[in-house]
Amino acid sequence: MIGRVKAANDIVDVIGSYVVLRPNGPKWKGLCPFHDDHNPSFTVDPAWQNYKCWACGKSGDVITFLQEHEKVSFPEALELLARRAGITLEKTADSQQNRSRAVMLDVMRWAAELFHRCLLDAPVAEAARRYVGERKLTGDTVRRFQLGFAAADGDWLLRQAHEANHSVDVLEEVGLIAKRNDGNGYYDRFRDRVMFPIRDARGQVVGFGGRILPTSPSAAKAPKYYNSAETALFSKSENLYGIDQARQAGTSAGYLAVVEGYTDVLMAHQCGIHQVVATMGTALNEKHIKELRRYVPRVVLVFDADAGGTTGVDRALQVFVSHDLDLSVATLPEGLDPCDLLAQQGPEPFQSALTKAADVLEFKLTEVLQAAAAGGTDAKRLAVDEVLRVIALAPDMAGQATAIKRELMMTRIAQRLGIKETTILDRLQQLRAGQRPANREPANKQRQQDTAEPEPQKAAKIERELLSVLLADPALVAVAQTEVDPRDIEHPRLRLLLEVLFRLLAEGEVPDLDHARMRIDNPVLISKAMELQEGARSHGDRPAWLRSILACMRERQERPARIEIQNQLRAVSSDDPNGLELLRQLQNGVRRPAVSPMPASDVQPQDEDEVVAGQMLNAES
Numbered sequence: 077m078i079g080r081v082k083a084a085n086d087i088v089d090v091i092g093s094y095v096v097l098r099p100n101g102p103k104w105k106g107l108c109p110f111h112d113d114h115n116p117s118f119t120v121d122p123a124w125q126n127y128k129c130w131a132c133g134k135s136g137d138v139i140t141f142l143q144e145h146e147k148v149s150f151p152e153a154l155e156l157l158a159r160r161a162g163i164t165l166e167k168t169a170d171s172q173q174n175r176s177r178a179v180m181l182d183v184m185r186w187a188a189e190l191f192h193r194c195l196l197d198a199p200v201a202e203a204a205r206r207y208v209g210e211r212k213l214t215g216d217t218v219r220r221f222q223l224g225f226a227a228a229d230g231d232w233l234l235r236q237a238h239e240a241n242h243s244v245d246v247l248e249e250v251g252l253i254a255k256r257n258d259g260n261g262y263y264d265r266f267r268d269r270v271m272f273p274i275r276d277a278r279g280q281v282v283g284f285g286g287r288i289l290p291t292s293p294s295a296a297k298a299p300k301y302y303n304s305a306e307t308a309l310f311s312k313s314e315n316l317y318g319i320d321q322a323r324q325a326g327t328s329a330g331y332l333a334v335v336e337g338y339t340d341v342l343m344a345h346q347c348g349i350h351q352v353v354a355t356m357g358t359a360l361n362e363k364h365i366k367e368l369r370r371y372v373p374r375v376v377l378v379f380d381a382d383a384g385g386t387t388g389v390d391r392a393l394q395v396f397v398s399h400d401l402d403l404s405v406a407t408l409p410e411g412l413d414p415c416d417l418l419a420q421q422g423p424e425p426f427q428s429a430l431t432k433a434a435d436v437l438e439f440k441l442t443e444v445l446q447a448a449a450a451g452g453t454d455a456k457r458l459a460v461d462e463v464l465r466v467i468a469l470a471p472d473m474a475g476q477a478t479a480i481k482r483e484l485m486m487t488r489i490a491q492r493l494g495i496k497e498t499t500i501l502d503r504l505q506q507l508r509a510g511q512r513p514a515n516r517e518p519a520n521k522q523r524q525q526d527t528a529e530p531e532p533q534k535a536a537k538i539e540r541e542l543l544s545v546l547l548a549d550p551a552l553v554a555v556a557q558t559e560v561d562p563r564d565i566e567h568p569r570l571r572l573l574l575e576v577l578f579r580l581l582a583e584g585e586v587p588d589l590d591h592a593r594m595r596i597d598n599p600v601l602i603s604k605a606m607e608l609q610e611g612a613r614s615h616g617d618r619p620a621w622l623r624s625i626l627a628c629m630r631e632r633q634e635r636p637a638r639i640e641i642q643n644q645l646r647a648v649s650s651d652d653p654n655g656l657e658l659l660r661q662l663q664n665g666v667r668r669p670a671v672s673p674m675p676a677s678d679v680q681p682q683d684e685d686e687v688v689a690g691q692m693l694n695a696e697s
Contacts, residue, residue: 077165078590081154084161087125087138094145109145110134126610136606139590143599147277147323147370150593150602180250180309183242184273184281187252190236191224191271191284201225203291204270211339212419217346221272221321226286228268231261251283251305268292269302272317272338274310274356277367279320283310285338285356301338303356312356314363317341323371325350331374333406333430334360340378340414347423349430352414359391365399374402376433380413389440390466396436397467397482404433437485440466441492460493460503468507535567538628540608543570545622546577546587547605548612552622553577553587559626564633569601 088097088104097104097120108118108129117131128135134144142153158165195201195208195218204225208218217223226233237247244262247253253262269286276282283304288295304310316334318341326332329351335341337354344352355364360377368375377392389405396403406429408417418426434442444459467485486504490497542560546553557578565571576595580587589609593602615621 077163078154078594079586081158081161081163081165082125082138082590084163085138085157086122087127087141088120088122090138090157090160091120091127091141094141108132108134124610124613126606135610136603139593140603140606149597152278177308179243179246180307181280181282183246183250183252184283184309186240186242187233187284188222188224188271188273188281190233191226191273192219192222193224194227195223195225195270198225198227200227203289207270207289207291211343211415213339213342214346217342220345221318221342223342224271224273226264226266226269226271228292230263230267233264233266234262249307250309251307265305266302268294274304274315274317275320276315277319277323277370282315283307283312285317287338301357311363313358313361314367315356316364316367317354317356318345319353319367321345322351322353326372330372331376331402331404332368332372333376333378334364334368335378335414337413337415343415343418344423344426347418347426349418349423349427359388360395362395362399365395365401369399369401374404376404376406376430377436378406378408378414378429380408380410389436389443392436393440393466397485403436405436405439406430406433437463437488441489445492460489460495460500461507463489464500464504464507468504535570538625538632539565539567539570541612541621542625542629543573543605544608544612545615545618545625546574547589547609548615549618549622550577550586550588552618553581555619555622556626557581560629564629569604572596573601573605 091097091106092104095106095109095118097106098116099105100119102121102123104120104122105116106118106120107113107116108131110129111132111134113129113131115131118127118129120127126135126137127141136144139150139153139157142148142156143150146153146156148156155165195204208223213223234244234247234253237244237253244253248255248262252265254265255262266284266286269288269292272285272287273281274283274285285304286302288298288300288302292298303312306312317338322332322341322345331351333344333349333352335344335352335354336357341352341354344350353368360375365375377388379388392403392405395401408414408429409425412420414426440463444462467482486500487497489495490500493500542556542565546556556574560574562571562575562578565574573592573596576592577587579595580591585591589602589605592605596602612618612621
């Protein structure tokens, strides 16, 4: 089925819908969509159905391209291509969850359309239309973001759902309705509210935000804004409003701006500033950072001058310390939120604030130094502690990049405050020891541990060649399975690839890379596997190559036993009868037992950090 989907989606046609491609001999060429390319370095090969950028190194097939460009998983990319070609994917035993999710998404899409039609046309939405107009949102913005209205009746949505044959259970599961306290029936969770559909990066409605109308009888006692409950589709601590509309603009601009409200996002986009998203009433956290980092290397947090405050900046600084992400702070004129500023003064002041956004550490240092300017030595010492306490609360993150980042921050703090860097580092260690579980390690030793990084394991050439030939020619996997035990593969990622190929074979599936990609959720590892496959495709006689590889692997496995026999021979006397037997074993060769096919249940693919996987596959030539 995967092969059929790929065959129905010519890579030149698919990539050509995203990138302007021009013929270049037997291949096609264009500007790379994955980096700021000015000299066309992106080639697409219709013969091999793959692409490669010779500048940034991105490469892969049509599925990989969609994964990279649309920021989706392998199954999602496969589904998108299947739909493009009019192919219905086969349902597997584990697809029940996917079907359930599809049903939930269908209900959310239906609800968004229903709320939207109500806002545009229904007489009951007249007050909502006036409110939207008062916020200076245009009809184009309302339609582009599909704003809607939930009627005040307690069962308006329920009645519509019954007519549309939507399951009450699904409506409850996605948080559109809830059971009454007395247990008798259900009620609509959103009532008399302007509705803001919340979409994921692919544009699928996963939740709603509702703003109570100021004229509503419930306005005095109900929360002004009300979000969907936590569901399998929606999490307010993870989703970002407007990400589907902003991610491409963010990639072009090099950053995404994060504001606090739905209307802030709407007005920014309406004014032509499209790289803007909003959190759902929560502070920026690690889940948000993970989502944002998929699209941009830099984030600008937008604060009102009177609301940015110490708490918001401090939280942002903690995030900055612990992640490989540049974080800046933009402040607006006092008393104006982004929506008001844009509506009253146009896009220039807001865009200027984004352009002038200060690095979050610089912002914090300026803040504390201004406060300490009138004081003496004690004021300066307290200023140092205020900054370092925030950094001390940030969690430790593995990897050399964050360790280097932390040390560079210490250098900057020392320079700004005119204090020795060793003094700053020692004080940070004291604060960390006081704010975290007791740590008895000396400060200098702890710093060495912070910056230490495991030495990447190199893949043996013979192991790389084995996986190369098997990935290039899946028919040879059955041959290799009779002679190779995955436990003999020393490199853990190559071992995982081999285990998955053997498992596919045992389950009656085609043991190729396409099917392996369904089981390994690690884009970096898959990218390296595709490189191995590509390197073996041009080999003229792959069966002979495999025989040579297997012979080398047998020799490698027999070598320790042969050395042991040689050592024993040296230890025995010439007339010892055991010497003759040892000599016979050495001359006849050490025999290893045949490898039994590995049961599928024995394979437990591991989920490890992608960057580490990438480092581990930087093999010796």
